[in-house]
Amino acid sequence: MMRRETRFGSLDHYEKGGVQVINDDARNYAFSNIFEVASKSEPYEKVAVGKNLKYVLEAIRAEGTSPWYAAAHDEAAIVMDGEVEIRLVKLDTKVVADDHEGTTMLEGNPKGKKMGYIVARRGHMALLPKGAAYQFHAAKPGVILLQTIGGDLTAERWKDICQK
Amino acid sequence: MAEAKQNDYGYRPFTAGGFKFERDEYFAHISWPGGTHTMPVDAFLRALMRDISWNFFYGVVNFDQVFGTTNHYGNVDAFAGLYNAGYRNHNKHHVENFKTDEVRAVFEAMLDDWTNEGFDPFAAPEETGTPFGPKRGNNRAAINRKRLVANRMTGMKGDIPLRSDAAGNPVNRQFADVPQDQPEIHAEPGFENEVHAFNFFGYVSRSDVTWNPSVCSAVKDSQVCATTEEFILPIIHGNDRVEWFVQLSDEIHWDIQDRDTGTPRARVVMKAGDVAAMPADIRHQGFSPKRSILLVWENNASDLPELYAKKKLKPNPVDF
Numbered sequence: 001m002m003r004r005e006t007r008f009g010s011l012d013h014y015e016k017g018g019v020q021v022i023n024d025d026a027r028n029y030a031f032s033n034i035f036e037v038a039s040k041s042e043p044y045e046k047v048a049v050g051k052n053l054k055y056v057l058e059a060i061r062a063e064g065t066s067p068w069y070a071a072a073h074d075e076a077a078i079v080m081d082g083e084v085e086i087r088l089v090k091l092d093t094k095v096v097a098d099d100h101e102g103t104t105m106l107e108g109n110p111k112g113k114k115m116g117y118i119v120a121r122r123g124h125m126a127l128l129p130k131g132a133a134y135q136f137h138a139a140k141p142g143v144i145l146l147q148t149i150g151g152d153l154t155a156e157r158w159k160d161i162c163q164k
Numbered sequence: 165m166a167e168a169k170q171n172d173y174g175y176r177p178f179t180a181g182g183f184k185f186e187r188d189e190y191f192a193h194i195s196w197p198g199g200t201h202t203m204p205v206d207a208f209l210r211a212l213m214r215d216i217s218w219n220f221f222y223g224v225v226n227f228d229q230v231f232g233t234t235n236h237y238g239n240v241d242a243f244a245g246l247y248n249a250g251y252r253n254h255n256k257h258h259v260e261n262f263k264t265d266e267v268r269a270v271f272e273a274m275l276d277d278w279t280n281e282g283f284d285p286f287a288a289p290e291e292t293g294t295p296f297g298p299k300r301g302n303n304r305a306a307i308n309r310k311r312l313v314a315n316r317m318t319g320m321k322g323d324i325p326l327r328s329d330a331a332g333n334p335v336n337r338q339f340a341d342v343p344q345d346q347p348e349i350h351a352e353p354g355f356e357n358e359v360h361a362f363n364f365f366g367y368v369s370r371s372d373v374t375w376n377p378s379v380c381s382a383v384k385d386s387q388v389c390a391t392t393e394e395f396i397l398p399i400i401h402g403n404d405r406v407e408w409f410v411q412l413s414d415e416i417h418w419d420i421q422d423r424d425t426g427t428p429r430a431r432v433v434m435k436a437g438d439v440a441a442m443p444a445d446i447r448h449q450g451f452s453p454k455r456s457i458l459l460v461w462e463n464n465a466s467d468l469p470e471l472y473a474k475k476k477l478k479p480n481p482v483d484f
Contacts, residue, residue, distance in 0.1 A: 005341060006341050007414050007436055008412070022431070023427065031432070031439070033439065034410070050481075052386065052407075053477075055383065057410065073383055074316060074381075074383055118350070123365030125361060125363075126361035127381075149386070159484040
């Protein structure tokens with residue numbers, strides 16, 4: 001049987017496609033590449049690569065230890081490259097208002113009970129549950145795709161990341 | 165409505181309002197007051213399968229450049245030539261509106277009767293038998309799969325279960341090299357149900373269907389849907405809202421046309437890591453040379469079709 005190779009991207013190696021315009025404006029497709037965005041980002045900068053009204057997909061360069069974060073809603077993290085440890089703490093008190101959307105950065109360490117931790121590698125998806133604080137740690141540079149809602153920390157720089 | 169009498173090939177004809185559907189050994193024949201249309205029956209059954217499975221999906225499901233359905237969420241238009249400039253310019257199009265359950269019942273009965281033993285409309289062509297020839301048996305196991313919709317995240321307690329060899333979900337032949345290791349989960353006592361992660365790529369690599377997004381994680385109305393793609397998207401999807409694609413492995417080439425006329429607008433080539441929006445005023449069809457993993461990102465808010473239709477929202481997601 002013929003063996004097929006499944007091709008994934010990484011910070012070290014990715015190929016980029018693109019929009020071939022016939023009668024359109026390439027900007028309508030907001031075309032970018034997660035690995036290219038992360039390769040030009042600061043550690044744990046949350047750069048929107050998808051936006052559907054209030055919802056976003058953020059490309060995050062995982063490198064070193066992140067601040068602690070929390071949200072009033074679930075978030076989901078997909079590790080696209082590397083290995084990321086995700087530390088979780090159940091917050092003793094509410095630090096983000098119920099109606100506040102998006103990720104909130106916490107000051108210092110969260111107060112609460114340790115929930116545990118996850119070690120996730122490429123292709124793994126992890127829940128960042130509402131009511132919990134979380135922190136990422138990556139010994140080597142990696143990439144996270146975060147499903148969340150646009151918030152105070154979301155960086156939108158479409159002009160810089162998208163095909164024009 | 166199904167008519168009882170089989171034709172010479174063993175297939176029953178079906179009607180929905182003024183539309184009549186018949187099949188022979190190679191083709192599906194569609195007729196309506198004032199026109200007729202012919203499709204290869206393999207393409208017709210693959211499109212019909214998606215239309216039913218997705219409950220008429222978001223917006224327009226074009227079976228080809230002539231026939232299709234438009235979802236109004238509670239009722240459905242079946243049309244011929246409605247989104248084809250040639251038909252529209254000469255007033256040759258035809259549209260009928262049905263209650264969703266009524267047209268769905270007709271389509272389900274037609275799919276059941278016209279799908280032969282050994283043909284799986286969800287499978288890639290290399291993985292399944294032929295749909296052609298006179299009627300022989302059925303394939304109800306294949307056509308009655310349920311679309312998987314996670315409430316919070318796949319694999320959580322009480323949510324959509326994970327896939328495994330033991331559960332009858334082997335890794336697809338084209339994903340034999342996709343790692344199947346699970347993340348390390350170190351949950352403190354009492355938090356076993358909240359500390360959750362799973363091998364998303366591995367889960368998708370075990371899908372036995374193509375071009376059939378299933379919801380794997382939800383943040384309110386934001387739905388991350390995963391799907392494995394091989395060969396051609398069997399429908400041309402006309403958007404009623406913006407959706408986004410993230411190519412997770414390999415590559416897909418998309419033909420983009422104007423949603424209402426079919427006029428070509430662009431080609432979008434997506435490779436692993438690429439992200440692209442599908443604007444709310446286009447139709448698209450994908451071509452995946454090798455089985456690939458695609459993340460389809462949807463906004464499930466129910467008010468969006470009306471907001472886009474009334475132009476209260478722009479069809480492109482961001483300006484820059």
